[in-house]
Amino acid sequence: MSISTSIWVWIAALLTLMIYSFLYKENPFYRLAEHIFMGLSIGYSVVILWYNYILPRIYEPLFFPPHQWSLIFPILIGMMTFGIFSEKYNWLIKYPLAVYVAGYAGVQIPLQLQTMILRQAEASFLTPDKFTSLFSSFNALLIFAGLVTTLIYFYFSAKREHGLGGASQVGIIFIMIAFGAAFGYTVMARISLLIGRMQFLLQDWLGIM
Amino acid sequence: MIASTIDSLSLKPPTNLIAFDTPDDRGVSITLKWEIPQDISKIQGYQIFREAEDESLHLAGYAPVNKTEYIDQIDVRNNVPYQYRIRSTSPERLVSLFSEPSQKVYAYPQWFRKDLINVVVITLIYLALLIYFVQAARTGKEIFLRRIPGLDALDEAVGRATEMGKPILYVPGIWPMSEVSTIASMNILKPVAKKVAQYDSKLIVPNRYPIVMNVAQQCVKEGFTEAGKPDKYNEDDVFFLSPNQFAFAAGVNGIMERERPATNLFFGAFFAESLLLAETGNAIGAIQIAGTDRVPQLPFFVAACDYCIMGEELYAASAYLSGDPRLISSIKAQDWGKMGLLISLLLGSVLSIFGITFIISWFTVR
Known part of the structure; x- marks a missing residue:
C-alpha cells in the first residue's frame, strides 16, 4: 500500500468522495463539491470561449492582416443575441435565431430524410431476397412488423380504436423491447465508468491495487 | 528472369479503360471503368496509375480481380487534367503491360445531385402538405x-x-x-x-x-x-x-x-x-x-x-x-407522411414479389 503524495490526486479523490456522499443523502460536503464543480465549469467555459473562439475566430482575423472584413456580418448577427438583455431591444434576438435555425434546418432536413427515413425504409421492404432461409424470413418479417406497428403508434390523427389500437399496442411492445436492450447496453457502459473511478480511488489514491 | 517475363506477358491488362468525372458530387473524384481480360485465372487484381502535368505516373489505387469500376478520390484536384493507365497483377506479384491510357479527364463539382431527386420531391410534398394544413387551420377547419x-x-x-x-x-x-x-x-x-x-x-x-x-x-x-x-x-x-x-x-x-x-x-x-x-x-x-x-x-x-x-x-x-395552428398543422402533415410511408412499405413489398420494384427505387439513395 502506497498512498499518493500528489496534492492533485488527493483533491480529486476527496471531491469524488464528496460527490458520492450524495448516495447517502444531500449534505454540506456534496453541496461544497457541487458548487466548486459549477463555479469551475463556468470559469473554464469562459476561458475556452475566449481562447478557442473569440481570439482565433474574431479578434485575430479582424485586426491582423489579411483582414477578413466579411466576418463583420456574422459577428453583427451574433451580437444581436445580446439584445435579449434589454427590454427595449430584445426583439433583435429573432434574427440570429432565425439565421441559425434556418441554416440548421436546411442542412438537417435532407440529411435526416436520407439517413433516418429513406435508407431505413429501403432496408425494411420485404423483397424476395430476404426469404432465403427460415431465419432470414423471420427476421425480415419481424423488422417489417416492428416498423409498421411503431409507425402506427406515433400516428396522432386518429383515436386508438379498433385495429389502430391493437397495432399501436404491438408497436409499444417493440419499442419497449428496444428500450430494454438500450438500457442494458448503457448501464454496462456506466458500470465501466464506475470501475474507472474505483480504480482511481483504490489504485492512484490509496495504492492498494 | 526469362520465365518470369514470359509469365508476365501472359497476363493481359484490362481493355477499354474509360475515365470520367464522378457524377452528382462535389468534385475531387474521378470514376474509372474497364473491361476485364478474357482469361482472369492468373490475375489477382488491377493496379491503377494516374498522371497529371505536375504528377508523374504513379500508383493511385487497386481493384480486386472481378471489379470493373474504381472511384479515385485520393488527392484528386478539381479542374486538373488527369490521365489513367491500368495493369493486371498476379498473386506472384507479376504485372502485365499497361493498358491504353484513358482520355484526359477533369474532376469538377455539380450544382445538383440528380441522384437525390427523390429527397427533393419528398421534401416538396411534405411542404405542400404543411402549407395546406396551415391554411386549413387558419380558415378555422378543426x-x-x-x-x-x-x-x-x-x-x-x-x-x-x-x-x-x-x-x-x-x-x-x-x-x-x-x-x-x-x-x-x-x-x-x-x-x-x-x-x-x-x-x-x-x-x-x-x-x-x-x-x-x-x-x-x-x-x-x-x-x-x-x-x-x-x-x-x-x-x-x-x-x-x-x-x-x-x-x-x-x-x-x-x-x-x-x-x-x-x-x-x-x-x-x-x-x-x-x-x-x-x-x-x-x-x-x-x-x-x-x-x-x-x-x-x-x-x-x-x-x-x-x-x-x-x-x-x-x-x-x-x-x-x-x-398554435401552425404547430398542429405540422403534426398533421407528419402524420400524412407516415401514412404515405406505411402504404409505400406495404405496396412496395407486395409488388416486389412480382418483380415490380419502382416503389422501392423511390427510397433508394446513394
Whole structure:
C-alpha cells in the first residue's frame, strides 16, 4: 500500500468522495463539491470561449492582416443575441435565431430524410431476397412488423380504436423491447465508468491495487 | 528472369479503360471503368496509375480481380487534367503491360445531385402538405390530434404539488434554443406555468444556456400573466445554473434534494444526465413526467419516471398544449407522411414479389 503524495490526486479523490456522499443523502460536503464543480465549469467555459473562439475566430482575423472584413456580418448577427438583455431591444434576438435555425434546418432536413427515413425504409421492404432461409424470413418479417406497428403508434390523427389500437399496442411492445436492450447496453457502459473511478480511488489514491 | 517475363506477358491488362468525372458530387473524384481480360485465372487484381502535368505516373489505387469500376478520390484536384493507365497483377506479384491510357479527364463539382431527386420531391410534398394544413387551420377547419397520456397527468402532477405545498421543478433539457426539442419544451413550459399560477404553486426552472433562460423567463412570465397573477411571477425562480453538462446535473440534483419538489417535469433534449436526474427525482418521491426526442435516453425516463412522452410525442404535446395552428398543422402533415410511408412499405413489398420494384427505387439513395 502506497498512498499518493500528489496534492492533485488527493483533491480529486476527496471531491469524488464528496460527490458520492450524495448516495447517502444531500449534505454540506456534496453541496461544497457541487458548487466548486459549477463555479469551475463556468470559469473554464469562459476561458475556452475566449481562447478557442473569440481570439482565433474574431479578434485575430479582424485586426491582423489579411483582414477578413466579411466576418463583420456574422459577428453583427451574433451580437444581436445580446439584445435579449434589454427590454427595449430584445426583439433583435429573432434574427440570429432565425439565421441559425434556418441554416440548421436546411442542412438537417435532407440529411435526416436520407439517413433516418429513406435508407431505413429501403432496408425494411420485404423483397424476395430476404426469404432465403427460415431465419432470414423471420427476421425480415419481424423488422417489417416492428416498423409498421411503431409507425402506427406515433400516428396522432386518429383515436386508438379498433385495429389502430391493437397495432399501436404491438408497436409499444417493440419499442419497449428496444428500450430494454438500450438500457442494458448503457448501464454496462456506466458500470465501466464506475470501475474507472474505483480504480482511481483504490489504485492512484490509496495504492492498494 | 526469362520465365518470369514470359509469365508476365501472359497476363493481359484490362481493355477499354474509360475515365470520367464522378457524377452528382462535389468534385475531387474521378470514376474509372474497364473491361476485364478474357482469361482472369492468373490475375489477382488491377493496379491503377494516374498522371497529371505536375504528377508523374504513379500508383493511385487497386481493384480486386472481378471489379470493373474504381472511384479515385485520393488527392484528386478539381479542374486538373488527369490521365489513367491500368495493369493486371498476379498473386506472384507479376504485372502485365499497361493498358491504353484513358482520355484526359477533369474532376469538377455539380450544382445538383440528380441522384437525390427523390429527397427533393419528398421534401416538396411534405411542404405542400404543411402549407395546406396551415391554411386549413387558419380558415378555422378543426384539426384533430389525439390526447397523449402523459399530458393528462400534468394536471394531476401540478395539483399534487399544490396539495403538498411543494414546488414544481421544470428542466427544459440541456440543448440551446435552436434545437426543436428546446423550442417544443418552451411551448410546453408556458401552459405549465399558467397551470402552476392558477394553483398558486411555485415553479423552478434551472437552465444550461443563458438564451434558453431568457426565453424560459418570458414563457413563465406570460403563463403567470395569462392566469391573471403576474405579481406571483418571480424572475429568480428561472435561473442559469452551469454550461457544463454534469455540473448542471449535479446542480439540479442538489436543488431536488434541498427544495424537495413534489413534481419534476423534464421536457427537452437530454443526454447522459437523464438517469442521474430521473433517479434522484424518484428517490425523493416526486411524481415525474419526462418527454424527450433523444431515443437513447428514453429507456431511462421510462424506467425512472411515472409518465413518459416519447420521441415525436414531445412535438405533438407541444403543439397540443400551445394550441398554435401552425404547430398542429405540422403534426398533421407528419402524420400524412407516415401514412404515405406505411402504404409505400406495404405496396412496395407486395409488388416486389412480382418483380415490380419502382416503389422501392423511390427510397433508394446513394
